[in-house]
Amino acid sequence: MHHQSKRSHHPQCEGLRVFGDSQLIINQVNGDWKTKDERLIPYHVYLENLIEEFKEITFSYMSRVKNQFVEALATLASMLEIPKGVAEWELTVELQEEPAFCLQIDEAEPPSNDRPWYIDIKKYLEHQKYPEGSTLTDHCTIQRLAAQFVITGGILYKRSFNQVLLRCVDETEAFQCRSLETGCISATSKGLALTS
Template sequence: MGVRNLIARSDSELVVNQVNGGLQARGPRMELYLRCVQRLIGRFKEVRLECVPREKNSNANALAKMGSQQEAMLLGSIPLEIQEVPSIPELRVMQVDESPKEIWMTLILAYIHKGTLPEDKFKARRLHYQAARYVIYDEILYKRGFNQPLLRCVDEEEGNYILREVQREFLAITRGVARWK
């Protein structure tokens, strides 16, 4: 979206102070959330996180009260989603592979970054035309489309991960729909 300056508001004084550096995150899960937030903040020119007192945040406060009550009549009036899996990844130790893999994007990236073309004139011409449909934004390759947003290019491993996540969300949604009927 191109947003460079961001103001975020929260009624959690703990979260605001942890993100602003006033308090230290305790526990591995909170540290992961904090690192995730700090990584996202780095993408913006300026980020300001403000604490909103709960009494001035009546809409969120009312929604939280309704969600905490066990009355079926109230629970049916708002959609609730139980987060069974944390929104942050678990700590993983990954082995670093020294040799970069040759993937379908390698030639396109090399051409866009350095102007490198294959020796074969036919392949070079085809790559030149193909690369015109791609753009690099924030060091990520995207494919341009007609009358549609930029499409992020992914490798096979990331594509498999995306498909697994979509399937997991679909199953969670379908289970949730069955639960509310």
């Protein structure tokens, strides 16, 4: 929200609805609770000044469960290298008839890729090593993604938003699961997972 939300940058914007997934912050901004943390006071003062830029502005709480799109955008943003000097980048989102993972699986024959999609995350969690030839941006992305995964008994699991563990599977396992038409596949930020 820093500079892109200011009316001076977008004079046609007179009203703004802001949603946040921290009940504490929303209540502090709305004046229901007082900001006591010394480190947060400058941000609160900045936000109060920014509020003056709009005729109408509201702050509402939205749980993370209802905010999955923002989480997906944050993951996408961490994976992209935006060129210097680019202030805005247009993103088109298309709604599909079926989940994205269904579009990635060829039902005619199982995939032949020997390298699972999650191998870099698993190697990082096991040995704190990055793939050869990876960039600093790749390192940051792997670290950020790895925070959402855990290895138990040598098997990689992704933590869901409610801390349920989803077993990560490779393309062959996903194909087998899809072939059974059990509906046991769910999408993760970088691939497929088998739900319990």
